[in-house]
Amino acid sequence: MSDKKPGFFRRLYDAMTDEPRPAPPPPAPPEALPDAPLAPIPVVPEAVPPAPEPDVVPAPAPEPDELPPPGPPETTPDYVEDVEDLAAARLDSVPVIPAPATAAAEPQGWFQRLASGLKRSSDNLSTSITSVFTKRKLDAATLDELEDVLIQADLGIDTATAITETLRRDRFDRDVSGDDVRNVLASEVEKVLVPVARPLAIDTLHKPFVILMIGVNGSGKTTTIGKLAQKFARDGRSVMLAAGDTFRAAAIEQLQVWGQRTGAPVITRPAGSDASGLAFDAVTQAKAEGRDVLIIDTAGRLQNRDELMNELEKVIRVIKKVEPSAPHATLLTLDATTGQNALKQVEIFGQRAGVTGLVMTKLDGTARGGILVAIAQKFGLPVHFIGVGEGVEDLEPFEARDFARAIAGFD
Numbered sequence: 253m254s255d256k257k258p259g260f261f262r263r264l265y266d267a268m269t270d271e272p273r274p275a276p277p278p279p280a281p282p283e284a285l286p287d288a289p290l291a292p293i294p295v296v297p298e299a300v301p302p303a304p305e306p307d308v309v310p311a312p313a314p315e316p317d318e319l320p321p322p323g324p325p326e327t328t329p330d331y332v333e334d335v336e337d338l339a340a341a342r343l344d345s346v347p348v349i350p351a352p353a354t355a356a357a358e359p360q361g362w363f364q365r366l367a368s369g370l371k372r373s374s375d376n377l378s379t380s381i382t383s384v385f386t387k388r389k390l391d392a393a394t395l396d397e398l399e400d401v402l403i404q405a406d407l408g409i410d411t412a413t414a415i416t417e418t419l420r421r422d423r424f425d426r427d428v429s430g431d432d433v434r435n436v437l438a439s440e441v442e443k444v445l446v447p448v449a450r451p452l453a454i455d456t457l458h459k460p461f462v463i464l465m466i467g468v469n470g471s472g473k474t475t476t477i478g479k480l481a482q483k484f485a486r487d488g489r490s491v492m493l494a495a496g497d498t499f500r501a502a503a504i505e506q507l508q509v510w511g512q513r514t515g516a517p518v519i520t521r522p523a524g525s526d527a528s529g530l531a532f533d534a535v536t537q538a539k540a541e542g543r544d545v546l547i548i549d550t551a552g553r554l555q556n557r558d559e560l561m562n563e564l565e566k567v568i569r570v571i572k573k574v575e576p577s578a579p580h581a582t583l584l585t586l587d588a589t590t591g592q593n594a595l596k597q598v599e600i601f602g603q604r605a606g607v608t609g610l611v612m613t614k615l616d617g618t619a620r621g622g623i624l625v626a627i628a629q630k631f632g633l634p635v636h637f638i639g640v641g642e643g644v645e646d647l648e649p650f651e652a653r654d655f656a657r658a659i660a661g662f663d
């Protein structure tokens with residue numbers, strides 16, 4: 253960093269935290285790429301409509317008597333909430349671009365879906381960048397303003413600084429257009445994302461390969477399980493699902509519907525049953541049947557609810573009693589709309605449950621997609637998939653370049 257006066261958000265952040273910013277951990281060692289996808293099998297011949305179907309599955313909102321409400325936890329550090337509030341206030345002043353219609357007349361490619369899903373994030377950024385770079389030579393004040401814009405877009409301090417420092421080095425005192433800035437933005441974001449964009453490798457030596465799906469309430473665990481089951485079934489793998497969200501009857505039914513669609517048997521117990529007992533039975537049965545993949549759902553829990561996190565630890569201990577190497581992947585689903593709170597979720601779930609990879613959902617219709625960059629920068633955890641809608645085709649493996657270009661607003 254130079255000795256320039258930092259921008260407002262940078263100063264605010266620095267004033268509110270005296271925690272040193274940890275260097276991101278080195279990326280995990282490379283894994284073998286997954287097997288090449290096999291030709292689709294006729295397990296699910298019909299097109300799968302967006303899930304859940306309202307007439308079959310009730311809306312998956314948590315039941316107030318049984319679960320804490322979804323949303324940010326009470327333990328969010330003050331500085332995060334303050335920065336988030338200020339950022340939200342600024343972002344709210346930007347015109348809202350409606351979320352893209354899900355039923356397009358022509359089927360879109362993945363990049364188009366990603367770009368239109370991220371349109372609110374990229375439009376907010378582009379609008380703010382354009383307003384900073386109107387007929388100006390690049391000077392220190394402009395760079396400060398740009399840094400604030402990038403921090404407000406949830407990209408994180410380190411990425412914001414990298415972008416402004418690149419511009420300072422290469423373009424200081426020269427005319428710079430919004431497009432120039434967006435190009436630097438795309439390239440710096442891609443640099444951050446390349447090490448974390450790693451496919452979920454299914455190690456066929458494990459039968460079953462056990463995937464544990466965890467996250468806060470409503471973050472998209474069950475829907476993601478359904479989408480993954482569909483992908484695995486298409487790849488010719490035999491999949492079993494375990495309805496480990498035993499808190500909510502609706503979650504059990506929701507998973508059963510996905511099981512019917514994908515041809516995967518679903519292990520269930522009555523609502524209110526012990527989740528670790530169900531996990532034990534599911535691993536035992538999947539082993540006995542020689543299944544390729546077992547995906548275990550869990551109840552949504554806020555990361556600051558200690559007793560619920562204890563329960564999650566117990567589920568993992570019990571799984572290990574049947575298969576010591578399992579779970580082979582512990583995937584944390586993150587709802588992109590929660591913004592800065594997602595950082596806390598990664599930290600605490602990582603400590604308590606040994607998260608091995610991330611799935612970020614709901615990148616469609618949020619202006620806060622930049623948070624994925626801050627998470628990648630801070631934790632270096634693999635990001636396996638991203639979701640930009642409720643339909644089965646709206647979850648795809650995470651690609652650094654596509655995401656970087658989409659968030660910078662390139663088509």
Ligand SMILES: Nc1nc2c(ncn2[C@@H]2O[C@H](COP(=O)(O)OP(=O)(O)OP(=O)(O)O)[C@@H](O)[C@H]2O)c(=O)[nH]1
Nearest residue numbers: 312469470471472473474475552613614639640641
């Ligand atoms: N727009 C959008 N909605 C999504 C996406 N992923 C999931 N959803 C929706 O988010 C809502 C919650 O998803 P669930 O899969 O039930 O979430 P969950 O984490 O299992 O919820 P709990 O069991 O309550 O913890 C559902 O209405 C999903 O259809 C996504 O990528 N985009």
